Amino acid sequence: MGTSTVCYRCNRRYQDDNQVRCECGEPLWFDDDLAGFDLPSPREMNGLWRYAEALPDLRPEGIAAAAGRTPLLRSPRLDQVAGCRVYVKDEGENPTGSYKDRGSAVAVSHALQQDIDAVGTVSYGNMAMSTAAHAASLGIDCVVLVPTDTPTSRLELIAQYDPTIIQVEGEYGKLYDDVLDLNRELPISFLLSDAPARIRGYKTALFEIYEALAPDTPDAIALPASSGGFASGIWRGILEFQNAGVIDTPPRLYLVQTAASDPITRAYIADQDEVSALEAEAVGETIAHSIGNPNPPSGTRALTAVRQTGGAVCSVTDADIRQAQRQFARRGGLCVEPASATPLAGVRQLTSRGEIDEDETVVLLPTGTGFKEMGTGGVSIQTNTLSRSALSSQLASLLSS
Amino acid sequence: MGTSTVCYRCNRRYQDDNQVRCECGEPLWFDDDLAGFDLPSPREMNGLWRYAEALPDLRPEGIAAAAGRTPLLRSPRLDQVAGCRVYVKDEGENPTGSYKDRGSAVAVSHALQQDIDAVGTVSYGNMAMSTAAHAASLGIDCVVLVPTDTPTSRLELIAQYDPTIIQVEGEYGKLYDDVLDLNRELPISFLLSDAPARIRGYKTALFEIYEALAPDTPDAIALPASSGGFASGIWRGILEFQNAGVIDTPPRLYLVQTAASDPITRAYIADQDEVSALEAEAVGETIAHSIGNPNPPSGTRALTAVRQTGGAVCSVTDADIRQAQRQFARRGGLCVEPASATPLAGVRQLTSRGEIDEDETVVLLPTGTGFKEMGTGGVSIQTNTLSRSALSSQLASLLSS
Numbered sequence: 001m002g003t004s005t006v007c008y009r010c011n012r013r014y015q016d017d018n019q020v021r022c023e024c025g026e027p028l029w030f031d032d033d034l035a036g037f038d039l040p041s042p043r044e045m046n047g048l049w050r051y052a053e054a055l056p057d058l059r060p061e062g063i064a065a066a067a068g069r070t071p072l073l074r075s076p077r078l079d080q081v082a083g084c085r086v087y088v089k090d091e092g093e094n095p096t097g098s099y100k101d102r103g104s105a106v107a108v109s110h111a112l113q114q115d116i117d118a119v120g121t122v123s124y125g126n127m128a129m130s131t132a133a134h135a136a137s138l139g140i141d142c143v144v145l146v147p148t149d150t151p152t153s154r155l156e157l158i159a160q161y162d163p164t165i166i167q168v169e170g171e172y173g174k175l176y177d178d179v180l181d182l183n184r185e186l187p188i189s190f191l192l193s194d195a196p197a198r199i200r201g202y203k204t205a206l207f208e209i210y211e212a213l214a215p216d217t218p219d220a221i222a223l224p225a226s227s228g229g230f231a232s233g234i235w236r237g238i239l240e241f242q243n244a245g246v247i248d249t250p251p252r253l254y255l256v257q258t259a260a261s262d263p264i265t266r267a268y269i270a271d272q273d274e275v276s277a278l279e280a281e282a283v284g285e286t287i288a289h290s291i292g293n294p295n296p297p298s299g300t301r302a303l304t305a306v307r308q309t310g311g312a313v314c315s316v317t318d319a320d321i322r323q324a325q326r327q328f329a330r331r332g333g334l335c336v337e338p339a340s341a342t343p344l345a346g347v348r349q350l351t352s353r354g355e356i357d358e359d360e361t362v363v364l365l366p367t368g369t370g371f372k373e374m375g376t377g378g379v380s381i382q383t384n385t386l387s388r389s390a391l392s393s394q395l396a397s398l399l400s401s
Numbered sequence: 402m403g404t405s406t407v408c409y410r411c412n413r414r415y416q417d418d419n420q421v422r423c424e425c426g427e428p429l430w431f432d433d434d435l436a437g438f439d440l441p442s443p444r445e446m447n448g449l450w451r452y453a454e455a456l457p458d459l460r461p462e463g464i465a466a467a468a469g470r471t472p473l474l475r476s477p478r479l480d481q482v483a484g485c486r487v488y489v490k491d492e493g494e495n496p497t498g499s500y501k502d503r504g505s506a507v508a509v510s511h512a513l514q515q516d517i518d519a520v521g522t523v524s525y526g527n528m529a530m531s532t533a534a535h536a537a538s539l540g541i542d543c544v545v546l547v548p549t550d551t552p553t554s555r556l557e558l559i560a561q562y563d564p565t566i567i568q569v570e571g572e573y574g575k576l577y578d579d580v581l582d583l584n585r586e587l588p589i590s591f592l593l594s595d596a597p598a599r600i601r602g603y604k605t606a607l608f609e610i611y612e613a614l615a616p617d618t619p620d621a622i623a624l625p626a627s628s629g630g631f632a633s634g635i636w637r638g639i640l641e642f643q644n645a646g647v648i649d650t651p652p653r654l655y656l657v658q659t660a661a662s663d664p665i666t667r668a669y670i671a672d673q674d675e676v677s678a679l680e681a682e683a684v685g686e687t688i689a690h691s692i693g694n695p696n697p698p699s700g701t702r703a704l705t706a707v708r709q710t711g712g713a714v715c716s717v718t719d720a721d722i723r724q725a726q727r728q729f730a731r732r733g734g735l736c737v738e739p740a741s742a743t744p745l746a747g748v749r750q751l752t753s754r755g756e757i758d759e760d761e762t763v764v765l766l767p768t769g770t771g772f773k774e775m776g777t778g779g780v781s782i783q784t785n786t787l788s789r790s791a792l793s794s795q796l797a798s799l800l801s802s
Contacts, residue, residue, distance in 0.1 A: 046613075047472055063734040066472035066491060071448055073467040077540055090467060093494045095734065097772055117800050137734030139478055143796070148786065155782040157775050160730040164799065165782070170789025178792060186797055212447075329561040333464040333496065333538030371498055371772040374558050381556040381566070385549065388571030391579060395544070396587055398565065399518050 005196050006031040008232075008301055020180060020195055027194040027298050029236050048102055048204035054240060055200060060109040062137030063095040067105035068204050070094060072212035072363070077331040081324075082344060083351030085361045087218070089209055090334060092369030099230055099367045100130035102205060103191075103198030108134040110197045111189040118143050120182075120190040122175045124150040124158075125290050126368050131191060132161035143188060145179070147172040157372055173295055193227035194298040202233020203240065209363055210241060218251045220311065220356060222343040223365035225255035225264055226291035228275075228298030230367065235305035251363075252311035254356075255302060256346030258339070259315040260286035261294045267303055268313035275299030287318050290339035290368065312355055320345040328366065337373060340366030406597050407432040409633075409702055421581060421596055428595040428699050430637050449503055449605040455641060456601060461510040463538030464496040468506035469605050471495060473613035473764070478732040482725075483745060484752030486762045488619070490610055491735060493770030500631055500768045501531035503606060504592070504599030509535040511598045512590040519544050521583075521591040523576045525551040525559075526691050527769050532592060533562035544589060546580070548573040558773055574696055594628035595699040603634020604641065610764055611642060619652045621712065621757060623744040624766035626656035626665055627692035629676075629699030631768065636706035652764075653712035655757075656703060657747030659740070660716040661687035662695045668704055669714035676700030688719050691740035691769060713756055721746040729767065738774060741767030 005014045006029065007022035014028060021027050048068030049055060059065075070093045078086040094101040108131065111119050120143035121131040128144045135142035142163035146155070150167065159165060168175060179190040191198060209218060225231050231253065241247040257265045261283045267275040277295035286292055296302070306313055316324075324341035328334045343364040350356045386394045406415045407430065408423035415429060422428050449469030450456060471494045479487040495502040509532065512520050521544035522532040529545045536543035543564035547556070551568065560566060569576060580591040592599060610619060626632050632654065642648040658666045662684045668676040678696035687693055697703070707714055717725075725742035729735045744765040751757045787795045 061475045061477055063474060066474045066494070069470070069472065071467035071470065071496075073464060074462045075538065076462055077538065090496065093467070093496065095472075095491065095494065096736065097770070133730075133734035133736075135734075136731055137476065137478065139732075141800075143800075145792075146784075152782060155784065157736075157772075159782045160727075160736060160771075160775065161734060162731045165784040166796070166799075167784050167786045168789050168792065169786060172789075175789065178789065182793055182796065185793055186800065188796070188800060326561075329534075330537055330563045331540075333534035333536075333562060335497065335534075335558075335561060369498070369772060370561075371558075371770060372775065374561065374773065381553060381560045383547075383556065383566040383568050385568045385570060388569050388573075388576065388579065391546075391569065392583055392586055395567070395583065395589070398567075399542075399544075399587065399589060 004031050029196045029199045058109045064105040066095045067101035075332045081327050082347045087363045089365050091367045096130045096133045097369035098126040100126045102201035104130040104134040106201035107191040107197035116189045117187045128158045132163035136161040193229040199233045203237035206234045206237025218363045219360040220252040220362045222254040222347050224291045224339050224342045226293040228296045228302030231302035232298045250309045253309045254311045255313045256342040257315045258286040258288040259317045260284035261292040262315040264299050265313045265315040288339040316345040335370040336366040337368045337370045430597050430600045459510045465506040467496045468502035476733045482728050483748045488764045492768045497531045497534045498770035499527040501527045503602035505531040505535040507602035508592040508598035517590045518588040529559045533564035537562045594630040600634045604638035607635045607638025619764045620761040621653040621763045623655040623748045625692045625740050625743045627694040629697045629703030632703035633699045651710045654710045655712045656714045657743040658716045659687040659689040660718045661685035662693040663716040665700050666714045666716040689740040715747050717746040736771040737767040738769045738771045
């Protein structure tokens with residue numbers, strides 16, 4: 001594995017592996033080289049660390065050892081909904097219930113090798129939970145910066161891991177840049193959505209997809225997009241596997257955004273090369289709160305990934321998302337968060353437009369479990385009431401009806 | 402793998418693989434034979450089905466393919482709490498967030514091979530969610546029998562998978578026997594906590610522990626106990642591995658119950674051979690609602706497993722459980738449900754009593770994720786509020802304090 005970071009766009013290279021962004025403004029990633037790497041026969045059961053050639057030379061304990069190695073399952077009852085042949089890579093089966101654990105496993109362990117007092121992050125959702133949990137399990141302090149209006153239900157999920165939670169007054173969207181400064185000024189390592197060490201962790205999801213499907217290969221991979229970090233990781237994985245000769249034709253990457261905040265879709269449709277931040281008035285409310293970033297730091301990289309793989313970006317409404325979430329549960333047996341339902345809604349749109357054929361194999365990537373938001377008791381449920389003594393007869397008529 | 406069921410106690414054998422209990426009253430399990438089986442080098446990534454020699458000859462799709470293969474992680478920051486060397490097998494990382502998926506994966510797939518209209522279960526918790534989800538993903542109807550006082554928050558989790566939910570009036574505890582009759586009378590297969598096909602799935606957790614630790618071996622395994630089904634599965638796995646020559650000295654099994662309903666602990670302490678149902682007045686309220694069964698159908702089998710492996714059974718209070726749950730999160734980075742926190746509380750008790758030595762290796766088995774009950778907003782959270790402009794200076798003083 002490499003030790004320098006590089007820009008995917010201008011190819012500038014940096015020996016400082018804490019540097020997040022290139023002089024050209026684009027986010028960096030690690031310059032790993034997998035030349036000569038073959039699809040391994042599965043090795044020991046230590047999560048994503050089995051891809052040792054492509055990861056830093058760490059053997060972390062705690063939940064870092066448990067991140068990744070999520071199942072890929074064939075989900076035939078979703079085919080009819082999606083309009084193609086569906087596999088699901090269930091990223092909800094990570095230690096804190098989201099793909100963020102792949103990034104935290106690599107990034108928090110990596111940060112610990114340096115002379116710092118704490119790790120930190122800017123998030124009020126899955127990334128905050130994941131970073132705080134990985135810090136707790138490795139015994140280092142964690143600082144989480146959240147907006148002042150973060151709901152208590154979300155804070156409760158973060159607070160269980162006992163980080164220092166700071167509600168920041170002022171424009172939360174500007175914190176990304178503030179924090180890049182803080183990383184230089186203070187003995188703290190803020191691990192943002194597109195920290196290279198995170199991307200390094202994310203790419204292992206792509207490796208696992210190919211390993212699980214071998215000798216078959218997917219025609220396309222569909223995932224939610226917000227900051228563009230996960231899409232970057234998947235693309236990085238594709239490139240490393242192409243370089244190693246494991247992948248010949250890359251899978252098309254399809255990114256799906258919430259229509260309430262979809263800067264990458266807009267840039268894609270307008271045939272632009274760069275993703276621009278949305279103005280405040282162009283941003284709406286959405287149930288898919290995990291993917292509402294109007295100013296995605298890796299947006300342009302994600303858009304480039306789509307263009308270079310021949311994919312597309314599309315947006316789905318909250319109504320589409322809610323329907324897809326129900327279909328994931330009722331036809332797939334999977335409880336996914338709203339943001340994670342977007343790939344199913346998006347692929348349905350793309351197949352009906354003819355961008356994906358019905359005989360093609362598409363991997364959906366639901367990025368996080370829905371259990372964190374379920375069980376609040378706010379939903380009305382239909383049940384039947386039967387007496388125990390009459391159970392047999394009444395059940396028989398219920399079954400035959 | 403075998404095709405007959407057998408009683409662990411009296412060795413009676415049955416060719417009817419739907420039979421749940423022996424004439425002697427004890428629950429049956431499958432008579433699989435792993436003679437000649439070696440610890441495999443990991444094979445393809447298809448969950449528990451990799452142990453094909455020990456499972457029915459099925460290749461199910463849907464979430465059945467994703468059950469099992471949970472991570473085993475070394476958790477050094479829990480050593481100090483537990484008083485020994487701790488590994489954690491995180492069963493929360495299953496498709497519906499609990500070990501029940503191992504049982505449902507095998508049992509629902511198995512039921513589908515028969516001429517039935519539906520599968521069913523008697524549960525208002527993890528087993529109901531798991532059975533309903535597996536049925537949904539395989540496209541068969543599911544009937545869930547719940548008590549009339551089941552909270553809406555729990556029903557919401559079950560209902561998402563769209564089973565027929567029946568609230569049963571009358572003594573819920575007697576349903577176990579009613580349902581054994583229904584299985585004979587109606588074209589429905591009720592998969593109870595100790596259905597042999599479930600136990601067959603549960604044993605794979607033991608196989609995975611040994612595979613992940615090899616060439617090391619655990620001195621003990623600690624898990625929550627309620628119906629005794631999971632303990633039976635773990636023991637069955639031990640026996641099959643002993644028979645195959647993979648295990649020489651079996652690990653001691655430690656079962657932990659909630660003090661509010663602990664019939665197995667009482668039988669253990671009283672040096673009895675059988676577990677008796679608790680009278681209603683001996684049963685209290687507990688936060689560990691997943692393990693409150695006062696009349697465990699596999700209780701005696703579980704007790705026998707403890708005796709034959711040289712382990713113990715102990716009980717922990719709700720206060721112990723709440724503390725252990727916090728320690729799992731703050732020192733382990735793991736969000737576990739109250740029932741799943743009991744192994745940590747129990748092992749702490751056992752080490753302080755001298756039953757487990759500090760240099761021994763103990764695997765804790767938290768059986769289900771805590772995310773299903775989190776995020777309700779009912780907890781008060783401590784946060785700090787800082788302004789964005791003063792973040793650098795204030796964060797510096799916060800870090801140094």
